[in-house]
Amino acid sequence: MFHTPQWLDALRCTYGYQPVAFTTCAPAAELRNAVVFCEIQSWLTGSRLVSLPFSDHCDPLLDDRDEFASIRSYLQEQCSSARWQYIELRPSEDDLCDRSGFDVADEFLLHALDLRPEIDELFHRFHKSSTQRKVLRSQREGVDYQVGRSADMLREFYRLLVLTRRRHGLPPQPFAWFENLAERFGDALRVRIATHGGHRIAAMVTVQHGSTLTYKYGASDAAWHRLGGVHLLFWNAIQEAHADGCVKLDLGRTDLADRGLATFKERWGATAVPLQYWRFRPTSRSRTATRDWVARCGARTAGHVPERLRVAAGRVLYKHLG
Numbered sequence: 001m002f003h004t005p006q007w008l009d010a011l012r013c014t015y016g017y018q019p020v021a022f023t024t025c026a027p028a029a030e031l032r033n034a035v036v037f038c039e040i041q042s043w044l045t046g047s048r049l050v051s052l053p054f055s056d057h058c059d060p061l062l063d064d065r066d067e068f069a070s071i072r073s074y075l076q077e078q079c080s081s082a083r084w085q086y087i088e089l090r091p092s093e094d095d096l097c098d099r100s101g102f103d104v105a106d107e108f109l110l111h112a113l114d115l116r117p118e119i120d121e122l123f124h125r126f127h128k129s130s131t132q133r134k135v136l137r138s139q140r141e142g143v144d145y146q147v148g149r150s151a152d153m154l155r156e157f158y159r160l161l162v163l164t165r166r167r168h169g170l171p172p173q174p175f176a177w178f179e180n181l182a183e184r185f186g187d188a189l190r191v192r193i194a195t196h197g198g199h200r201i202a203a204m205v206t207v208q209h210g211s212t213l214t215y216k217y218g219a220s221d222a223a224w225h226r227l228g229g230v231h232l233l234f235w236n237a238i239q240e241a242h243a244d245g246c247v248k249l250d251l252g253r254t255d256l257a258d259r260g261l262a263t264f265k266e267r268w269g270a271t272a273v274p275l276q277y278w279r280f281r282p283t284s285r286s287r288t289a290t291r292d293w294v295a296r297c298g299a300r301t302a303g304h305v306p307e308r309l310r311v312a313a314g315r316v317l318y319k320h321l322g
Helices: 006-013 066-081 118-127 127-139 151-167 173-189 222-229 229-243 257-268 289-300 307-320
Strands: 018-022 035-040 049-053 086-090 103-113 146-147 188-195 199-209 214-219 248-255 271-278
Touching: 006 018, 006 035, 006 173, 006 257, 006 307, 018 066, 018 188, 035 248, 035 307, 049 257, 066 271, 118 146, 118 229, 127 229, 151 199, 151 214, 151 307, 173 188, 173 199, 188 229, 199 222, 199 229, 214 229, 214 307, 222 229, 229 248, 248 257, 257 271
Parallel strands: 049 086, 214 248
Antiparallel strands: 018 035, 035 049, 086 271, 103 248, 103 271, 146 188, 188 199, 199 214
């Protein structure tokens, strides 16, 4: 989904990032390969090329190493002219990519669940006490499930997201980002909400592209976690994706230090592979440190300011952090 025009246009419309693709194909030839980036121009954190901002992963669309080597060499030459502070790649696989000149900038785990087994077999593979029982409890407690993409559902998801980001000490992404995603992806994007006693207790946003369902955003009210609303959402998403013929549930990246989140994903039967982001810096003057400082500063202050200011901070900061 991260290569789609819908995702790229939402990035452009929300944050002002300019999408650009580099290819070895001649101008009049059919496009058969590309590496897709967004150009970020920020007075605060510097100008740079990122493939792609706010995307968990984005593989170069190439057939062989020679194609990547040609594009990589060209980009490094352009970067050395001081047009960009750095170039960042986020490949989920590196079979075709010689990263000469690039350093590892960040490391994560990328989790995915194979949806090809029968649905009963999938449920049987879930962790019995931490996952199966939570799903069954949510059903026993009468937690309701709703799926759709109405404006009301999107607003309820965002309300829960603001609560969740406060719990994590972070400002929320701008609401316009989710509006733009919903508008561009249409029926491929779904908001899933768990409700109990009239209270919206958990929500998630997923996008289906081809045979993959991507879980991109989740939110919840911690006061209701005991009812298993989050687990009900995942179980329904898995069942619906399986029925739609999807073969994979992409659960996204996980920080190496976030063992709790990794364990949560693995207890659904998901497997993890290493995920590395690569960065090429032409000089030691890169403003990467400024970007990281802005991110840390925003995280430190987000948990100590009123909700209205956290939301406003998210609108201002995120366009500098992609």
